Amino acid sequence: MIEVRSLTIDYGTPSAAVRAVETVDFTLEQGKSLALIGPSGCGKTTILFALAGLLTPTAGRVTIDDTPVTGPRRDVALILQNAGLLPWKTVWQNANLSLLLSHDYPRRTADAVLDELGLEEVKDRFPAELSEGMKRRVGIARALSTSPTVMLMDEPLASLDTLTRERIQDLFLMLWEEHRFSLVIVTHDIAEAAFLGQKIIVLTPRPARVKARIDNPKLGSLEYRQTPEFARTVRLLREELER
Amino acid sequence: MKRVLTYVVSICVLLFLWEMASVAVNAINHAALLPGPFNALSQVVKNANTLQRNFWASAWRLILAILIALAAGVPLGLVVGREPVFDRYLSPIIYITYPIPQVALILFLFVVFGIGSATKVAMVALVLFYQILVSARGAAKNIPEEHIISVRAAGASRWQIYWHVVIPASLPDILTSVRVSIGLGIAFLYIAETNAALGNGLGGYINKHMLFQRDRAFAGIIALALLGLILYLAVDGLERILCRWKYVARRSR
Ligand SMILES: Nc1ncnc2c1ncn2[C@@H]1O[C@H](COP(=O)(O)OP(=O)(O)OP(=O)(O)O)[C@@H](O)[C@H]1O
Ligand SMILES: [Mg+2]
Numbered sequence: 001m002i003e004v005r006s007l008t009i010d011y012g013t014p015s016a017a018v019r020a021v022e023t024v025d026f027t028l029e030q031g032k033s034l035a036l037i038g039p040s041g042c043g044k045t046t047i048l049f050a051l052a053g054l055l056t057p058t059a060g061r062v063t064i065d066d067t068p069v070t071g072p073r074r075d076v077a078l079i080l081q082n083a084g085l086l087p088w089k090t091v092w093q094n095a096n097l098s099l100l101l102s103h104d105y106p107r108r109t110a111d112a113v114l115d116e117l118g119l120e121e122v123k124d125r126f127p128a129e130l131s132e133g134m135k136r137r138v139g140i141a142r143a144l145s146t147s148p149t150v151m152l153m154d155e156p157l158a159s160l161d162t163l164t165r166e167r168i169q170d171l172f173l174m175l176w177e178e179h180r181f182s183l184v185i186v187t188h189d190i191a192e193a194a195f196l197g198q199k200i201i202v203l204t205p206r207p208a209r210v211k212a213r214i215d216n217p218k219l220g221s222l223e224y225r226q227t228p229e230f231a232r233t234v235r236l237l238r239e240e241l242e243r
Numbered sequence: 244m245k246r247v248l249t250y251v252v253s254i255c256v257l258l259f260l261w262e263m264a265s266v267a268v269n270a271i272n273h274a275a276l277l278p279g280p281f282n283a284l285s286q287v288v289k290n291a292n293t294l295q296r297n298f299w300a301s302a303w304r305l306i307l308a309i310l311i312a313l314a315a316g317v318p319l320g321l322v323v324g325r326e327p328v329f330d331r332y333l334s335p336i337i338y339i340t341y342p343i344p345q346v347a348l349i350l351f352l353f354v355v356f357g358i359g360s361a362t363k364v365a366m367v368a369l370v371l372f373y374q375i376l377v378s379a380r381g382a383a384k385n386i387p388e389e390h391i392i393s394v395r396a397a398g399a400s401r402w403q404i405y406w407h408v409v410i411p412a413s414l415p416d417i418l419t420s421v422r423v424s425i426g427l428g429i430a431f432l433y434i435a436e437t438n439a440a441l442g443n444g445l446g447g448y449i450n451k452h453m454l455f456q457r458d459r460a461f462a463g464i465i466a467l468a469l470l471g472l473i474l475y476l477a478v479d480g481l482e483r484i485l486c487r488w489k490y491v492a493r494r495s496r
Contacts, residue, residue: 049392054395072395072398074398077396080389080392080393080396081389084392084396085393086390086394086408086411087488088411088486088488089488097394097407101399101400101407102398126491129491
């Protein structure tokens with residue numbers, strides 16, 4: 001279970017502190033999904049980095065399975081805003097970054113995941129030789145390669161065309177149902193939040209505070225986009241964002 | 244194959260221009276001041292042995308100086324570029340000492356290292372050290388934060404961040420600075436070798452013949468150019484191997 005309690009994060013700039021996140025609270029049970037949605041620059045990435053242990057909160061606390069997060073954890077995977085691939089490493093090396101960094105990861109996942117994501121054929125290519133959609137899939141492969149129990153995604157599909165975007169959203173849904181990790185997805189796309197978030201938290205402009213919480217329990221099938229519940233969630237989200 | 248051909252063509256053009264210049268200069272001055280390329284080349288053949296001895300003397304000094312400068316400049320530059328504490332205290336020192344023409348220290352170096360090869364290598368290494376240090380520092384500073392974050396999130400240690408991100412990301416800039424260093428190094432090696440024309444070395448060889456046997460001096464210059472060319476090609480080859488990812492990127496565009 002992920003617990004975030006009155007999370008507050010300031011960035012120290014030479015002149016003054018910039019408050020990016022203010023007293024944000026939420027919990028997420030194991031295996032459930034949560035979408036964070038909010039305007040550009042409000043502090044979404046900052047919240048995710050605190051969950052990933054990449055920065056220390058100014059106040060409040062973040063715990064995963066009752067242990068405070070103090071640094072990157074093996075059971076937590078992060079997919080960065082633009083996949084975060086290293087240009088000098090091949091697809092295989094990028095997907096298996098954790099394995100390269102520490103040799104005691106199980107090797108089995110490596111090739112199986114690449115296969116599952118249709119990347120087997122391009123595993124010796126460099127990122128510059130891939131399409132945007134493929135790059136995102138390599139990012140997903142990297143995250144899956146450690147069999148995480150928590151998956152953090154920072155706008156994983158930004159700047160993809162609508163169809164590719166929906167296809168990868170479908171892929172996320174299937175992977176989530178198959179692997180049953182807890183999923184926290186940051187997005188500024190209303191449809192994406194409604195398709196992937198069982199709970200949706202709408203954030204205010206910077207500093208990010210919780211503006212609204214929307215429950216969206218019916219999701220879980222590829223046809224969800226055509227249902228009235230989906231339409232209702234989308235409408236609610238739009239109202240909250242415009243309010 | 245195409246690359247070889249372009250080199251052959253450029254060399255022919257260069258020799259032609261040199262011949263024209265030599266004819267013009269000598270006609271204007273009514274004296275054989277500037278030897279033509281064929282005189283110089285025939286001296287290269289005639290003095291092959293002497294030239295070779297001097298060539299190797301200069302070559303190993305230059306290569307050694309580049310290696311010393313790399314060994315000192317790269318680690319220091321990367322650390323200063325990445326670690327704020329080092330940056331704060333060392334960057335001012337670097338900036339204060341960088342603009343001092345290191346060649347001004349040459350007499351001092353002769354006093355310290357004597358007039359043998361050590362001084363010549365030290366002189367060139369000192370100049371190139373700054374060149375490489377400043378490039379490595381800049382390269383390390385300009386690494387996109389997302390690259391660092393992606394390995395940090397995967398649990399990388401500080402050393403692993405250097406090995407998997409900082410070093411490969413800076414390598415293209417470092418190799419560029421090595422290319423600059425070859426040209427710069429040859430110039431300063433020439434200065435050092437002519438200042439103490441002890442032992443072998445193309446600098447001393449050129450200087451010795453410049454007044455009365457100019458075709459030999461120019462044979463020396465050809466050898467020096469050849470040294471530069473060989474080293475450039477070596478760095479190019481090295482880059483193709485070490486930065487393969489850059490060349491694929493270029494191909495697919
Ligand atoms: N290292 C930093 N130093 C100072 N301010 C920062 C730093 N990183 C982010 N900020 C500021 O904190 C705020 C929140 O940044 P964050 O990246 O979390 O926003 P975001 O919601 O992810 O934005 P986007 O939708 O553009 O990705 C922004 O206003 C940003 O300018
Ligand atoms: Mg962001």
